[in-house]
Amino acid sequence: MKLPARPSRRTLLMAGAVGALTVAASAAVPPADAQAATGCAVTYTTSSWAGGFTANITIRNLGDAVDGWTLGFAFPDAGQRVGQGWSATWSQTGAAVTARSVSWNGALATGASTSIGFNGTWTAANPAPTAFTFNGTACTGATTPTTPPPTTPPPTTPPPTPPPTTPPPTTPPPGGQTPVAINGQLRVCGVNLCNQYGRPIQLRGMSTHGIQWFARCYNDASLDALADDWRADLLRIAMYVQEDGYETDPAGFTNRVNALVDEAEQRGMYALIDFHTLTPGDPTYNLDRAKTFFAAVSARNAAKKNVIYEIANEPNGVSWATIKSYAEQVIPVIRANDPDAVVVVGTRGWSSLGVSDGSNANEVINNPVNAANVMYTFHFYAASHRDNYRAEVERAAARLPLFVTEFGTVDYTGDGGVDVASSNAWIDLLDRLKISYANWTYSDKAEGSAALRPGTCAGSTYTGPGVLTESGALIRDRIRTPDNFPTA
Ligand code: IDC
Numbered sequence: 001m002k003l004p005a006r007p008s009r010r011t012l013l014m015a016g017a018v019g020a021l022t023v024a025a026s027a028a029v030p031p032a033d034a035q036a037a038t039g040c041a042v043t044y045t046t047s048s049w050a051g052g053f054t055a056n057i058t059i060r061n062l063g064d065a066v067d068g069w070t071l072g073f074a075f076p077d078a079g080q081r082v083g084q085g086w087s088a089t090w091s092q093t094g095a096a097v098t099a100r101s102v103s104w105n106g107a108l109a110t111g112a113s114t115s116i117g118f119n120g121t122w123t124a125a126n127p128a129p130t131a132f133t134f135n136g137t138a139c140t141g142a143t144t145p146t147t148p149p150p151t152t153p154p155p156t157t158p159p160p161t162p163p164p165t166t167p168p169p170t171t172p173p174p175g176g177q178t179p180v181a182i183n184g185q186l187r188v189c190g191v192n193l194c195n196q197y198g199r200p201i202q203l204r205g206m207s208t209h210g211i212q213w214f215a216r217c218y219n220d221a222s223l224d225a226l227a228d229d230w231r232a233d234l235l236r237i238a239m240y241v242q243e244d245g246y247e248t249d250p251a252g253f254t255n256r257v258n259a260l261v262d263e264a265e266q267r268g269m270y271a272l273i274d275f276h277t278l279t280p281g282d283p284t285y286n287l288d289r290a291k292t293f294f295a296a297v298s299a300r301n302a303a304k305k306n307v308i309y310e311i312a313n314e315p316n317g318v319s320w321a322t323i324k325s326y327a328e329q330v331i332p333v334i335r336a337n338d339p340d341a342v343v344v345v346g347t348r349g350w351s352s353l354g355v356s357d358g359s360n361a362n363e364v365i366n367n368p369v370n371a372a373n374v375m376y377t378f379h380f381y382a383a384s385h386r387d388n389y390r391a392e393v394e395r396a397a398a399r400l401p402l403f404v405t406e407f408g409t410v411d412y413t414g415d416g417g418v419d420v421a422s423s424n425a426w427i428d429l430l431d432r433l434k435i436s437y438a439n440w441t442y443s444d445k446a447e448g449s450a451a452l453r454p455g456t457c458a459g460s461t462y463t464g465p466g467v468l469t470e471s472g473a474l475i476r477d478r479i480r481t482p483d484n485f486p487t488a
Contacts, residue, residue, distance in 0.1 A: 038063035040134035041141030042071070046126065047215070047252050053126055054215040056117040056255050057099075059134060061108040062141040068106040071099040071116070072133040079123025083216065088116040097129075115259055119216045178268020179203065179233035182485045185305045186270070186342050188373050191401045193342065193436055199486035203270055203436040204479045205234025206451065207406055209443035210276065211256055212245045217443045217457040218260060225462035226442060227267035231480040235264045236272040236310070236405060236438035241286050242279060246293060254296050261297075265306045272344070272405060272438060273297055274310040281316030283326040283346065290326075291333050298337035309334055310405050312346035314379060320348045320363040324370075331371045344375045344403045351377040351406075353396055355389055361396035368400070375401040378435075381449075382426055383411040383419035390429055397433045404430060404437040409471045410448035414440065417448060418470045427478050439475045451475060 039062030046053045059071055071088070074095045075081075082092045088099035105114045132139040184196030192200035206226060208218060226232045237260045239246055239253055246253040257273055264271035275290055277283050283290070290311060301307045311330045315323045327345045334343060347364060349356035353376070354363055364376055378396075380389055396402060409423040410416045430437050444452040451472030452462070461467060468476060 036064040036066075038135065038137040039141050040132070040137060040139035042132040042134075042139045044073075044128050044132075045252060045255060046128065047212075047249065047256070051123070052119065052121050052216065054117065054119050054256065056115065056252075056259055058113055058115045059108075059139075060113040060141065061110060061134070063110065063137070065107070065109045066135060069101045069108060069135050070133075072136075073097055073129040073131060075129060076127040077122065077125045079121075080126060081121045083119045083121060083219075090118055115262065117259055119219060178227075179483065179485070180265065180268045180270060180306045182487060185340060186308070187340065188342060188375055188401045191397060191399065192434060193375065193401065193403065195485060197486055197488055200434050201436075201483075201485050202431065202434040203233040204483075205232040205236065205269065205272075205438050206230070206442035206475070206479075207236035207272075207274070207438040207440045208238045208260075209441040209445055209450070210238055210240045210243065210245060211253070211260070212240055212243070212248075214441075214443045214445065214457065215256070217452070218263070220263075221460050222442070222457070222462045223263050223267060227269055229463045229480070230476050231483075232269060233483065234270045234272060234436065234438055235260065235442075236274050237261070237264075238274045238276045238313075238406075238441075240276040240278065241289060242277075245276065247286075247289060250289070250292060254293060257297060258300055261301055261304065261307060265304060268306075270306045270308060272308045272310050274313055274405065276313040277346075278314055278316075281314065281350075282318045283312040283315050283323060284318075287326060287329060290330050294330055294334050295337065298334040298341070302338040302341075307338070308342045308344060309338075310344040310346075310377065310403075313377075313406070314350040315346045315348060316350045318348065320354065320359075320367065323348060324367065327369045327374075328371065331369070331374070335371075340373070342373055342375060343371070344377055344405055345369055346377045351379040352385075352389065353378055353392060355392050360392055361400060365396070365399045375403045377405050378402050379404065379406045380426060381408040381410060381412040381414075382422040383409070383416060385412070386422050386425075390426065393435075394429065394433065397435060402433075402435050404435055406438060406440045408440045408449040409474060414449040415447040418474060420474065423474060424478075439471075439479075 041060040041062055043058045045056045075097065082090050082097055088102060091098050099116055108114060183201055187194055189198055195201045208214065226235065237257050239257050241247055261271040275293060277286055294309060311327060323346060331343055334341065348354040348359060353361040378393055393402065407426065408414055409418045440449050441451065443450045444454050444456040446454045449471055450469055452467055453469055456462065456467045
């Protein structure tokens with residue numbers, strides 16, 4: 001799979017005040033059948049790479065409350081096309097693009113906002129549209145970006161990030177039988193992850209690949225398939241910090257993570273926000289970025305029940321003492337905004353509980369992070385990590401709350417053949433110990449760990465025979481069995 005070239009990004013804000021004029025006219029002569037006051041403000045932000053881009057759009061209703069809306073705009077360049085979109089029904093005729101509200105975001109009160117987006121393609125150039133309409137009215141209302149502008153360098157001292165200026169979309173929580181509807185706000189109890197009834201549960205789901213490379217794989221159809229066909233409980237959002245990730249566009253990646261949190265919430269899935277540090281392995285290299293990022297996402301998502309924070313993917317080349325110190329600086333930033341959320345802390349040796357560095361879980365057991373409601377990360381790749389790792393997980397699980405935020409069915413490179421026996425031995429163990437897990441990856445990268453066959457994300461079909469790799473088929477079979485979450 002060819003990876004996209006280094007991304008370029010732009011943000012465009014639309015500003016003006018037509019909505020106010022409409023209101024003034026209605027107020028001066030209030031006819032019996034007064035037309036509803038209208039007005040709107042739009043932000044359009046893109047992350048683009050050679051030939052492709054992701055657009056995130058926030059719509060703010062500055063007029064009277066609406067129940068159903070249509071957003072319209074025209075692409076400036078003939079080669080721009082909408083591909084798969086989310087949170088709206090998208091269509092394009094010539095240059096004209098239309099996005100229609102869906103069931104859960106059609107009702108927008110005065111002043112309320114909603115976020116939608118799409119993955120698109122471009123040929124010659126990818127300029128942002130310059131005009132938008134909302135139910136036929138030109139959008140000229142002033143808007144405020146929801147995150148700091150991308151040009152702001154990360155501060156070098158602990159950065160109290162201001163809370164977002166626009167509230168997250170007011171999505172009604174899904175009722176019925178979704179994992180989030182049943183389990184609600186999670187918390188750590190003893191060595192377990194417990195639901196709103198204080199009963200131990202296990203969440204089973206998938207990790208994205210790096211969202212800087214595989215944004216096209218996370219769209220309405222693919223996430224519907226994950227929730228409904230796979231019956232996944234959990235989406236891990238792997239936001240690399242390096243490798244063309246967060247450090248290149250903090251505001252853009254923060255927005256994209258937030259959009260995926262909403263996508264998971266709308267489908268009743270938990271969202272694990274993964275600050276995907278990998279190289280360099282010392283998490284303190286990214287300490288300021290972590291504080292900035294987690295301040296923003298925890299403020300924005302504090303009211304949601306489906307968010308879990310993973311503060312360092314795989315520390316490596318550092319001591320547990322260093323990781324613990326990092327955790328004790330980042331966790332208070334999250335707690336200041338979102339006091340009751342579960343936080344997962346990476347462990348030494350690529351989150352091997354130290355085993356890959358010749359150590360073991362005792363360094364954590366004897367010196368745990370000084371914070372409540374915390375779990376510890378364990379990662380494995382089934383073809384590389386076998387009995388000695390399983391034995392240590394089983395031993396540690398009696399003393400520490402563990403969360404397998406990432407594992408592969410293949411070897412530690414993420415590629416190679418599926419080790420069916422070792423993968424099943426691992427999943428059997430996790431099931432027995434009620435350890436939650438996310439599999440690497442729900443993507444179509446041409447590598448053994450990817451669940452989707454190469455090319456799947458260029459299409460619109462994510463279910464049925466044809467789309468799964470050997471790894472995807474094995475994992476889907478394991479994930480989609482009934483959860484039997486306790487309800488009292
Ligand atoms: C791998 C991806 C691969 C990518 C590489 C570098 O599968 O496509 O080129 O990262 O970014 C981890 C990491 C995870 C790795 C994965 C497989 O958390 O980022 O993904 N792995 O190597 N730890 C152990 C294995």
